[in-house]
Amino acid sequence: MKCLLLVAHGSRRSASNDEIRKLATKLSARAAGSFDEVSCAFLEIAQPSIQEGIQQLIDRGAHEVVVLPYFLSAGRHVAEDIPREVRAKQAEHPGVAVRIAPYLGAAEHVPELLLALAEG
Amino acid sequence: MKCLLLVAHGSRRSASNDEIRKLATKLSARAAGSFDEVSCAFLEIAQPSIQEGIQQLIDRGAHEVVVLPYFLSAGRHVAEDIPREVRAKQAEHPGVAVRIAPYLGAAEHVPELLLALAEG
Numbered sequence: 001m002k003c004l005l006l007v008a009h010g011s012r013r014s015a016s017n018d019e020i021r022k023l024a025t026k027l028s029a030r031a032a033g034s035f036d037e038v039s040c041a042f043l044e045i046a047q048p049s050i051q052e053g054i055q056q057l058i059d060r061g062a063h064e065v066v067v068l069p070y071f072l073s074a075g076r077h078v079a080e081d082i083p084r085e086v087r088a089k090q091a092e093h094p095g096v097a098v099r100i101a102p103y104l105g106a107a108e109h110v111p112e113l114l115l116a117l118a119e120g
Numbered sequence: 121m122k123c124l125l126l127v128a129h130g131s132r133r134s135a136s137n138d139e140i141r142k143l144a145t146k147l148s149a150r151a152a153g154s155f156d157e158v159s160c161a162f163l164e165i166a167q168p169s170i171q172e173g174i175q176q177l178i179d180r181g182a183h184e185v186v187v188l189p190y191f192l193s194a195g196r197h198v199a200e201d202i203p204r205e206v207r208a209k210q211a212e213h214p215g216v217a218v219r220i221a222p223y224l225g226a227a228e229h230v231p232e233l234l235l236a237l238a239e240g
Contacts, residue, residue, distance in 0.1 A: 027231050101237050
């Protein structure tokens with residue numbers, strides 16, 4: 001079972017966290033063939049945490065988890081904090097493959113997406 | 121002359137601000153036919169500010185400016201702060217059309233982009 005965990009920063013505004021949860025649901029609906037399950041987790045402030053999110057997927061049977069940072073820049077959160085959380089959980093479950101995908105801001109097609117938005 | 125102003129939050133990490141400047145340059149290279157010029161501005165911390173960024177484009181001859189919020193969620197920055205800055209500058213230049221495009225997180229194709237990143 002291969003799963004995707006969308007990881008956002010987490011906000012004091014619950015509407016922002018709900019926006020992430022809705023996005024994970026949208027991803028889930030489109031992930032057929034790529035991922036058996038998609039959920040989300042938060043680096044700070046909101047729940048579940050990254051470690052909790054990975055654990056929930058493992059409890060549901062994941063043998064492979066892809067962690068996708070929903071971040072725009074390669075700051076400390078992307079470079080250090082997310083990898084640290086993932087390593088800690090990976091160490092507890094050496095039989096599960098946990099991989100971190102590139103963060104959103106690094107996506108090749110971001111410029112096209114932005115131009116499409118701007119052109120309206 | 122129609123211009124695009126990519127607006128990011130602004131960071132204490134100068135590398136993050138430079139990432140935005142590089143993205144504006146990339147957009148500029150791909151914007152032929154849609155925008156005559158693309159630049160960037162920051163809501164906080166980094167320069168130019170949103171008002172300065174719009175002014176620079178007007179000084180270079182813009183009669184239309186599209187402000188594109190490089191933000192992932194519809195928080196206070198997107199809902200209130202950016203519109204307030206844009207309104208203030210628009211009031212000074214009623215002959216220039218300044219429009220705010222949807223923020224990045226609202227883009228229809230974000231889910232496909234995320235799945236493509238996750239599939240690696």
